[in-house]
Amino acid sequence: MAELPPALSGFWVTFSTMFKKVNTEQYPEEKDKYPPEPRFHGRHQLNRHPDGLEKCIGCELCAWACPADAILVQGADNSTDQRFSPGERYGRVYQINYLRCIFCGLCIEACPTRALTMTHDYELADNSREKLIYEKEDLLGPLTQNMVSAPHEMVPGTTEKDYYEGKITEATPEQRAEVAARTDEESEAVR
């Protein structure tokens, strides 16, 4: 094929591109059109058991695994009047510093209870350093209809093993009553 003059060959590229599929993604207007890949590493989430107790046991293995030292955990005892997780120990303080996190996912691999997983949320930009240190409240997964928020007792007659074996499916009426009583007390105290 005879060579086109250089100027025309340039314009030809421009002209032919007009008929190709557009790669530009209109973020943020059309972001729903382009969901992340299923295994995308986004913001972390601290999961709950189906009755709302936290899965995190405060073992700090995530912090141990973290190559960027982005995670801070402090464990504590589940006391008789305040239970946050099945078993003896829960994560009292849980912070992830998203200025440091490199989203490698090693923390997820380290977590022995599947308490820590990653979501597809990638919109983490903010305008101050403080706001990018996520506390436990920011990271805890949402409460579904079947859950009531910790602290509350375990399902009567079950052990932590039953929780890990998936035998608990929803909050019992006792747990709901306990949490309702507590929230009433709190709102009373606020008033």
Added chain:
Amino acid sequence: MSTTSHEATGSDTPTVKMITGTIDGTDVTVPEGTMIIRAAELMGVEVPRFCDHPLLDPVAACRACLVEVEGMPKPQPSCAVPLGDGMTVQTQLTSEVADTAQKGVMEFLLINHPLDCPVCDKGGECPLQNQAMSVGRPESRFTGQKREFPKPINVSSEILLDRERCVSCARCTRFAEQIAGDPFIALLERGAQQQVGTGEEPFDSYFSGNTIQICPVGALTSEEYRFRSRPFDLVSVPTTCEHCASGCSMRTDYRHENVMRRQSGDDPEVNEEWNCDKGRFAFPYLQLERLATPLVRENGQLRRASWPEALRIAADGLAAARGRTSVLTGGRLTMEDAYAYARFARVGLGTDDIDLRARAASDEETDFLSGEVAGSCGPVYRELESAPAVLLAALEPEEESPIIYLRLRKAARAGTKVFSLGPFASQGLEKMAGSLVECVPGDLATQLDQLDDETAAALSQPGAVILLGERAATEPGAFAAMSRLVQRTGAEWAWVPRRAGERGAIDAGCLPGLLPGGRPLTDETARQEIASLWGIDPDELPATAGRSLAATVAQIHADAKAASEAGEEEEFSPELAALLVAGVEPDDIPNADQFLTALDSVPFLVSLETRPSEVTARADVVLPVAVVTEKSGAFVTWEGRRRPFGTVMPQPTSFTDAVVLALLSDYMDLATPPREVDDLRTELGNLGAWQGSRVSPADVPAGSAQQPGSGEAVLASWRYLLDLGTMQEGEPHLAGTRKPAVVRISAATAAANGVEAGSRVRVSTDTGAITLPVELTEMAENVVWLPLNSPDSQVLVSLGALPGDTVRLERGDV
């Protein structure tokens, strides 16, 4: 204790027979009786082990250390088989048999071990975990149900036991039996159900924390540290314990500027690998409410002030009272800080009124400490261990210096005879298999003089030691009597204070009439040496010995009386116009009320403190100082051994006492004294030992016990290790292991006073009364013992009486 060096003691040590064996094809020569595992260590071969501990008797419980020994049919536990002459041993490195055996044992140990490493406090520093990672199988072949026990049980209020995790190595039970002598825990049941447990009584041992540290798995944990952090969070700093004069080497682990735990350090010359529960668990006080800024008094109220303002007020007040100020340093300072006080008192304040003793003291004791103790060095722990006989006078080692107790118990197990002069044979004495020489408080000097021939003969053996406790200060003539006994028997001796800083402060010159290094204030050469060191004229040093704490309090009261008599018109100038007080706890001082009213009435009071106290509440200026984790320095043990330690957590905003005193000197327009620890240490070091004449203790006649009338008894008392001390605050679990307060009297005394077993006894004076359950004890007649500073039994405060005083005794209300 003497100022001259000891004669060499090594000449008569028996020669050790050496034997040679072969381990992994290499010859190794060791003393006869060395276990194979130790010999292997010496040549750099590590055999796995869980139950083996060099300070405990071998038991071969865990079987992790199996090795192949030529000529023996089965693998042998290397921790319990001594290397023999010509023996050929093959460890896991060269022997398939040993390797297989060890792996088999590892698999067995893991069968019942729960997979709760993520929540286990030991995770990350666990020998079992490490070994499972390095030699264990990647996958378990065990498919059955693991042994389960209910989760942790409290063996005491501080110590928790997870029986599932236990590998039955018996380290804790052997420690309790062999080292501490408190066999409250034992291995119960057999086979797979074997477990550590307590009998009826909880594991209330003063040394229980050591079992946590030596547990090779996470079976034993403490309430205090449980789940609070993981090993990789912690910054570990070696340090020295500030609780008593034993001088334990310790390790402080902190995270985010909070001390998380403290563990015993390893110092074979001092605490070996042990420490007491007070040293281990009593640290939360460091993080309780602290003084954050200087405070000054304005219109009768303390208010926050800046450093320059507070220093200006303090410096002006102290400068105005030059020569009329008293300094009370308490017994908790580091040697360097104490030296800074000793120097500041003489140079900055122009006074010799300085006393380190916030406790019962006497002039006799002052002379003794100045003349005999200051700057000297005496028998050391190792000599206690090899002593043929040890006499304890006014000293209860388990309660007052626990590491002495551990050493003496170790010595007693090897044959040392322990004698104790006291009203009854305490638990500690019984655990040391010691003999009691019955002695009523007040009678110590007479008893020392009239010691029976058998005891005296035992003390006359070479290497025998006499340990005199700080409670001897309330025994008239005890120091002179001890000197006579030392002359009579030729025994070594040492004076054992209770607080960590007392010995260092004596060496640094924090006593009236005593300059640093044991130099008498009245000695011309000593004055010149000190004056040239401090850059002043010898004439500027105070001319005569100053006041002790008791004399200071008396003088302030006399001043107050004189001022009220003088009326308002006259210009009254008190003899004592200011007080400079460091860490003094008024409740430790006899007649605490009088001390507090003296603090109220002294015209100007400056307090250097770490936390708000009864002293700071009365001070005109409060200057906050650093706690022990924020500074470096050295404590001096009862032996005279310096125990330097570094800063654990540097805090740029907190100053040591020495720095604050240097700042005060600046504000008083004086030459700046050294303020950094290194400089203070160098200055003290440059001073060197004092070779000249020393204060010669007066020959005080031996006192004898008071004769109580009917319904009365002589008071005997000492502190429990765990009591109401302010440095034990903030740790309720430790407080739960305190011994209960009881009154001890003999059955005859009880009968004479209408007291029955199981009833309560009311002990009273004109000041007040203490009522406690009675425990009938085999002890001297007409003597009543109760703990000095325990809950419901604060003798100094409630009774206003000292041991040796007469108190009333009657049946208490039920």
